[in-house]
Amino acid sequence: MLEYVRQFISQHIELTEEEFQTLASKLQPVSFDKKTKLVDIGEVSTTFYFVLKGISRRYFYRGKQEVITHLIKEGGMMGSVISFLTGEPSRYILETIEPVTAFALSKQDLEGLFLSGKKWEKFGRKIITAFFLQVEYHALDNIRYSTRERFINFMKQNPDLVLRVPQKYLASYLEIQPETFSRLKHLMVKEK
């Protein structure tokens, strides 16, 4: 299972075996049932996860409506990252959709790493860069593509999520009205 994390980290920064073992010694294996809230609105988030299995979502409420800003699957990182970084109460809920297993890294341990050397500061920068890029790509795509294009692109890139995530969540994530989403479903068959 650690191999998974090693592979994932190596996309962002090269760590020596010793450095990786230092990181690994801070990782706690955790597992959660489906529909478990890992962070609620108003809580300060102090844990960051490398996901090994299962899907989660991050969302907030606009009035009574849930607005999903992230869907995270195996191989991804998750947390209420802004709260984690700022120490301020979370505006988002982080909740599992499926049962999830992950490695957890506490803020305390991460900050300990940062203090122990420049390499870890760089590690932090590269991980935050990955989050930053993800948010920016998603935001630009939602502006520059039409509803229909967003739907088709997502289906092509995430055929697994389409089968595993409730439609209303996908619609919210793609900023598509649920009725429109249903109407577009015929495209899935055609595209095959």
Place this chain on the structure above:
Amino acid sequence: MNKAFADIDPVYIDYAQKYLGRFMPITREELIDLLQYCEMRKFDKRVVIVREGEIDNYLNLVVKGLVRKYLPVRKNEVILQLATEGHVVQSEISYLTKTPSMVVLETLEPTILVSLTYDKMEEALDRFPKGERLGRMILSGMFIKKDENRYNRLSKSTRERFFEYIDHHQHMLQRVPQKYLASYLQMKPETFSRLKALLSKRGK
């Protein structure tokens, strides 16, 4: 000091110090050292600094002037940022991944930028004792800001976005054409005019 900065207006250095000071305390000497890695770039108004499809190699701090960043969408433009003195502006994805830019950067006023290439940034962060820490803090700051913008865009009403923006950026009404402000706030120009009319009523 770097020749380009030999007779720079100290006010511009203040902007840089203020910007970096948001992330960690930085002395004037440290700042001057950091400026060795930067370039000062001057542009007329209405100059395109980064084209769609071009790789943006610069992280820019605006020390004078105004830059708009927009995303071309079919025949329209969606304005993503209006950067003034003290703001950082760039095509972030292009800079961080060295891929062709999706967005366009254009000056609206004569503009002076303090600019840092990606490679020089890596070099500076590596060589400075506190460099990597500063780099991490700047990236965190950019990420927090990005998330905040997105949260506001998705969670607030048109009216709320209008009043919040105008309350904090009164001077922009004079500096930027209304249609740009409307695009930035994701509203129709007519809606913008209507809300602006409310503004003068509210002021009385």
